[in-house]
Amino acid sequence: MILLHNAYLWQNGGCSASKKSIVIHDGLIEQIVTEPNPPLLSLKNKLDCGGAYVYPGFTDTHTHSFEGGLYSLGIDLSIVKNIQDILALIDLKYSKTAGTDPIFAWQFDEFSIAEARFPLIAELDSVSPDKPLILRRVDGHSCILNSAARKMVSGLDNYKEEILRGSYNDKAVHYFHGKLSEETILNAYHKASLLAMQGGFSGVHTMIGDANQSISHYQLLRDNLHQFPIKFTLYPQSFNIKAALDVGATRIGGCILADGSIGSSTAALLEPYNNSDSLGNLYQSDEFWGNFITQAHKHNLQVGVHCIGDRAITQINNIYKKLKDTDYRDLRHQLIHCELSNDSLIKDIKASGAVPVMQPNFDLLWGGKDGLYTRMLGEKRSLNMNRFSSMVRNSIRITGGSDWYITPMDIVQSIRAAMYHHNPNESLTHAQAVDIYTKNAAWLSGEENTLGSIKEGYQADFTVMSNALDDEAHIPHVVSVIRNGIIVYEA
Ligand SMILES: [Zn+2]
Ligand SMILES: [Zn+2]
Known part of the structure; x- marks a missing residue:
């Protein structure tokens, strides 16, 4: 006792x-x-x-703990002011990195440096001539490789762009993640676990693997859960239902992508981006998602899908709604991010019973009159981003996550971001903000009778x-x- x-x-x-x-x-x-x-x-x-x-x-219900842990052992570009700063950090890391191990740099945001652009391959080569270097944008949806790294990834020979986006981004990232030993993988999770506790979390939901790739990390982590002081809740981030069932998973998905991101102009919108006629991209057809989600549902797997733009959220939510009406099961399917929603979409989400897994830090970083959302979507639509309070007012159960490595695992920052939304109509109260990281988080994983309350x-x-x-x-x-x-x- x-x-x-x-x-x-x-x-x-x-x-x-x-x-x-x-x-x-x-x-x-x-x-x-x-x-x-x-x-x-x-x-x-x-x-x-x-x-x-x-x-x-507190439980953070959406992280990429492997990537976050791995990258935390690499170069953090969130503080750089210009290209010269970036090259200086790489130069320093280059001198400290043994052999030809890849160098990972992350948290890069071209809009927060003086030149407002990615570094050039030639610039990266000047400081890392022979070690592979991968530099990822803050949202994870684009990256650039130096020449040494670019040579290693097959299928890039005929690709003309220096910056890799979409499937080229995924291919490059997956290639380098696939090169790591089990020890490095577990070390990455240990680093994640430590950072989670420093940020105030005793539990973390973590996405494992890339959509079309193996989920071998899943088994490794599942078999080593006892090693970690925090409670990891695992998501096989895969389209392979059989593989997920074979490893004993009770859920499937995570950031399997219905669309991209606002910053990369790839989130799928119902109305075009500001000063553009682009509607962004739906990455898969309605038929594809209908088949995948229905199959997972029939196997009693909770499904999570990354959807940011209103067109992508609608695409996924419609499938959840149809399943609720035709084959109801208490699976608590997830709309991950669920950033842009008008009032009628919020009603539709209420009707589908889906759980928006939302990121208060996104508003903190990208909300407001001068923020990325206003720049990309215009002021009016920026007010319809990350609508925490509207969701709660409509009796939708939402949860909170950092999407770490995209934003920090930091309970103080996250709770305050939820309480002080740039759009005051979307601010949560202290109690509502605590709930999304405690009671609601426990409910998301079906543990509301044992976790999340004192x-x-x-x-x-x-x-x-x-x-x-x-x-x-x-x-x-x-x-x-x-x-x-x-x-x-x-x-
Ligand atoms: Zn994510
Ligand atoms: Zn995502």
């Missing part, structure tokens, strides 16, 4: 007014008592929270914060993360 005490607890949508204690037995919450309660203080194992705020362990009988998974997450006067920070009653991380 363990006594966690001297804490304010998150219960029933708020922090308790007085301090409370939790008696933990076998990793479960056995009893919750209002302090002072002297008899319990005689317990040997005590965890004094020092007046901190204890929330249910209640007797529930798992003793907690995130301990220095202050309440809506504390205006003091920015809260993560104090510790507890899983099954055991401290797995301390700041």
Whole structure:
């Protein structure tokens, strides 16, 4: 038995007014008592929270933890101001990288550097002449390789563009990810696990594999789940239903793409992009998705599909709706990202029963009058992006995810992004924002009776914060993360 005490607890949508204690037995919450309660203080194992705020362990319901972990061991380009900065960082990494191992650089955003363009292949070659280098755009939907890397990937000989997009991007990324040892793969997940806990998460949903490729990492990770202090929830990111069933998966998909991204002008829209006649791209036909999702559904697999533009969301949601009406099963299919939606689409999502798995950090990064959304879509449509509050008002259960490596796993930043949306009509309350990372997250994985709330009988998974997450006067920070009653991380 363990006594966690001297804490304010998150219960029933708020922090308790007085301090409370939790008696933990076998990793479960056995009893919750209002302090002072002297008899319990005689317990040997005590965890004094020092007046901190204890929330249910937060779960990030959408990450690419392998890529994030792997790239965190590489070059972070989020801070560069110009091409010269990029080359200097590569030059430094080049000198530190042994042999001919690939160099990974990520978080590149051409709109935030002076030249407003990708570096040229010749520029990359000048600092990495012989080691393969892959430099990925912040949204993961385009990349550029130096000559050494480009030579290694088959099928690029006749491709004229320096920047790789669409299937060329996928091909290049997959090639380099496929070259790694099991040890490197597990190291990437360990790095991810550590970063998740630093960011305040005790659980993370992670997408594994590329749509058309093998899901060998799935088995590797499934067999090593016990190694990790956080709880990983696995998604075989594949179109291969049989392979997913063979490895015992209960869900399929993730960022399997219905469309691309706003930043790359490949998200599929009902109305054209700003100053353009392009509607973006639907990557697959209605028939393709109809077959795939229906088959997965019949095998009782929860399905997740990446859909960003209103045209892509409509395409996928229509299939979910049809299945709900003709063959209802409580599978909680996912609309991942679900960024652009008008009022009628929101009604359709309510009708399909699908779960939007949304990213508050996207609004933080790309919302507002001067943001990417306004630039790409115009001001009026930018107000229809990431409509957290409208979804909640329509009784749609949404969850929160970082889409890490795209944005950081950071519960403070994420909760505040949800509470202070650029469009105030879409802001969530403190309680609603906490719910999307706790109760709703547990519901998404079918664990709402054991996880995501501080209640007797529930798992003793907690995130301990220095202050309440809506504390205006003091920015809260993560104090510790507890899983099954055991401290797995301390700041
Ligand atoms: Zn994703
Ligand atoms: Zn995605």
